[in-house]
Amino acid sequence: MNLLHKKVAVLGCGRSGVAAARLATAHGAARVCIFDSNPAAVCSDSSLDFLPGAGEKEAREFAADLVVISPGIEANAPWSLAFTCAGAPIIGEVELAFRYYHGRVIAITGTNGKTTTTALVEHILTAAGKSAKACGNYGYPFCEVALASPQPEFAVLEISSFQLETVASFKPEVAVWLNFSPDHMDRYKTVEDYYHAKLRIFENMGKDQTAIIRVGEQLPTIKPNVIEFSAYAGSGTLRFEDGCIMQLANTVVDLNGTALQQAHNAENAMAAILACRAVGLNDTQIVPSLLNFEPPRHRCELVAEKEGVLWLNDSKSTNLHSTEAAIRSQTRPIILLIGGKDKGLDYTSMLPLMHGKVYLCIVFGQIAEQLENTFRTGIETLRVETVPQAVHAAAEHARIGDVVLFSPGTSSFDQFTSYAERGDCFCDAVRSLTSSSTNN
Numbered sequence: 001m002n003l004l005h006k007k008v009a010v011l012g013c014g015r016s017g018v019a020a021a022r023l024a025t026a027h028g029a030a031r032v033c034i035f036d037s038n039p040a041a042v043c044s045d046s047s048l049d050f051l052p053g054a055g056e057k058e059a060r061e062f063a064a065d066l067v068v069i070s071p072g073i074e075a076n077a078p079w080s081l082a083f084t085c086a087g088a089p090i091i092g093e094v095e096l097a098f099r100y101y102h103g104r105v106i107a108i109t110g111t112n113g114k115t116t117t118t119a120l121v122e123h124i125l126t127a128a129g130k131s132a133k134a135c136g137n138y139g140y141p142f143c144e145v146a147l148a149s150p151q152p153e154f155a156v157l158e159i160s161s162f163q164l165e166t167v168a169s170f171k172p173e174v175a176v177w178l179n180f181s182p183d184h185m186d187r188y189k190t191v192e193d194y195y196h197a198k199l200r201i202f203e204n205m206g207k208d209q210t211a212i213i214r215v216g217e218q219l220p221t222i223k224p225n226v227i228e229f230s231a232y233a234g235s236g237t238l239r240f241e242d243g244c245i246m247q248l249a250n251t252v253v254d255l256n257g258t259a260l261q262q263a264h265n266a267e268n269a270m271a272a273i274l275a276c277r278a279v280g281l282n283d284t285q286i287v288p289s290l291l292n293f294e295p296p297r298h299r300c301e302l303v304a305e306k307e308g309v310l311w312l313n314d315s316k317s318t319n320l321h322s323t324e325a326a327i328r329s330q331t332r333p334i335i336l337l338i339g340g341k342d343k344g345l346d347y348t349s350m351l352p353l354m355h356g357k358v359y360l361c362i363v364f365g366q367i368a369e370q371l372e373n374t375f376r377t378g379i380e381t382l383r384v385e386t387v388p389q390a391v392h393a394a395a396e397h398a399r400i401g402d403v404v405l406f407s408p409g410t411s412s413f414d415q416f417t418s419y420a421e422r423g424d425c426f427c428d429a430v431r432s433l434t435s436s437s438t439n440n
Contacts, residue, residue: 001099003029009062009083010034012070013043013050016093019143020068021048023100026147033062037079056082064088068096071137071162074187092166094159097142099169106275107136107157109164109201110178110214112322113268114138116295117178118158120272123293125154128276128285132156136163138296154279161197162187171204174278175224176212176271181321210278212271227278229270231263232328238270245270253287259294262329268295298423300326300407303430308400311430314407315423320345323409324353332403334358337390339365340422341414347374350409354379360397362390366414386415387422391429404430 008024010017013036022045024032034043039053051058059082067083067090069075075090084090098105108118115138122139125132132154135142145155157172180198188194202211205224213219215230231240239246240263243256252273255261260269269290276286295301298315305311314326318340327334327350336358347370354361354375361381363371368383375381384390387406394404412422 001027001096003027003066005030006065007063008032008066008068009059009064009088010068010070011073011080011083012036013041013052014070014072015044016141016143017068017070018043018045018048019141019147020070020093020096021045023096023143023147024066024068027100029066035059035062035083055079059083060085066091068093069166071160071166075166089168090166091168092163094136094142094157094163095167095170097146098167098171101142101146101151101155103151103153103155104279105155105157105172106174106176106279107159107170107172107201108176108178108271108275109159109161109198110176111181111319112317112325113178113264113271114158114160115316116265116299117176117268117271117275118156119296120268120290120293121275122154122156124272124276124281124286124289125156125279127289128281130154134158136160159201161194164200165197167200167203169204172201172209174210174212174275175201175205176275177201177214177217177219178267178271179214179321179325180217181319181324210275212274212278214267214271227274229267229274231267231270236270238273240266240270245273252283253290255290258291260290262300264300264325264329265295298420300329301423303427306430306433308402309398310403312403312405312407313423313426313430314405315412315419315426317407317409318411318419319343320347320350320409323407324350326405326407327353327357330357330403330405332401333399335360335362335394335398335402335404337362337364337387337394337404337406337426338409339363339368339371339390340408340410340412341365342367342370343410345410347371347409351375351378360394362393364390365408365410367410387425388429391426391433395433 008029010021033049035054041052043050063086122134131152133152136157138158202222209224211224215233215236228236229238230236245252301313303311372383406426416422
């Protein structure tokens with residue numbers, strides 16, 4: 001891509017927008033300006049041109065040659081389209097970075113598990129002596145990686161549907177498809193729209209690239225070489241059995257006693273193993289890294305064991321599939337804490353899985369009433385307002401041998417600024433419990 005003498009409009013002043021503006025500037029664009037529709041927005045880099053509170057008038061007047069859009073902004077919104085009045089194409093920050101990054105790309109998508117798998121692949125590669133950076137939706141913006149000198153050999157890219165909407169030439173060497181279930185119905189008109197956005201990860205790949213896919217995913221025929229895995233289906237190149245990742249009759253790694261021993265994390269580990277094999281690592285290089293890996297926080301994180309009750313923080317669960325995976329992975333009776341922002345999801349499909357595993361459901365947040373009406377016909381359900389109230393209600397009902405699973409199943413933006421803030425609130429409430437708070 002030649003940016004010399006070009007005017008580049010960057011939409012959104014978050015970290016990815018700032019990185020995109022820096023990359024465009026570094027490659028000789030005549031003018032780069034960051035625009036944000038929020039008049040109160042602040043740019044973290046004062047050296048960059050920045051216009052907060054920009055409207056469609058300012059967009060048309062800028063007459064951009066290229067528009068680079070941040071993932072939280074919809075490309076087909078009138079404000080975004082106003083920047084294309086001079087015929088400028090719209091690409092995302094990931095696409096811009098890809099055009100200037102000269103290393104090898106492992107891209108990871110899926111409704112759930114992306115962050116853990118991305119962190120794990122980076123961990124394995126680094127331990128094997130490779131230079132690698134986790135980036136994209138986790139870690140650094142991809143444009144920051146493209147700006148590095150020298151660039152790392154591997155970009156391990158967590159890529160969301162929002163980022164995939166605006167790719168054009170993007171072609172990873174390895175693409176990992178972990179799973180798919182309905183999500184982001186506040187962004188997409190239909191589940192099919194969300195699904196087709198995700199599928200764009202394979203759009204430019206050919207037979208010389210590799211796709212790592214979970215068994216049972218309903219995908220069309222794709223061009224890259226496909227390798228499958230599953231913790232539940234008992235098939236695929238790698239499968240999960242009695243706490244071990246297996247290939248045919250051989251144990252690849254025993255995960256018992258590790259941070260990856262639950263089935264949903266075993267799937268993340270299998271995807272990471274296959275991705276690292278695809279770029280030339282062998283199991284001798286891979287396996288030791290699995291044994292000492294600590295997943296990122298807020299993903300079925302053990303917070304405490306109090307009087308025989310396990311308290312797990314799965315605040316990263318922002319959709320049904322994630323909560324379902326967390327429920328499946330438990331072997332103890334479950335008290336489920338679930339709730340948050342209304343994203344337009346239907347939770348009725350969870351009931352068959354919950355029967356026999358969840359004996360009490362404590363609902364909170366904006367969708368508490370909806371969840372109460374959905375679950376109470378088959379499972380004892382309590383409604384509270386806040387996360388600390390949910391923790392205290394769980395403590396009053398928990399019995400020795402139970403697990404209290406905080407897996408909200410939707411986004412946090414009704415009461416919190418992020419899933420991390422929500423998870424920290426849960427952890428603080430659990431740690432503040434005293435023995436008099438519990439009723440075992």
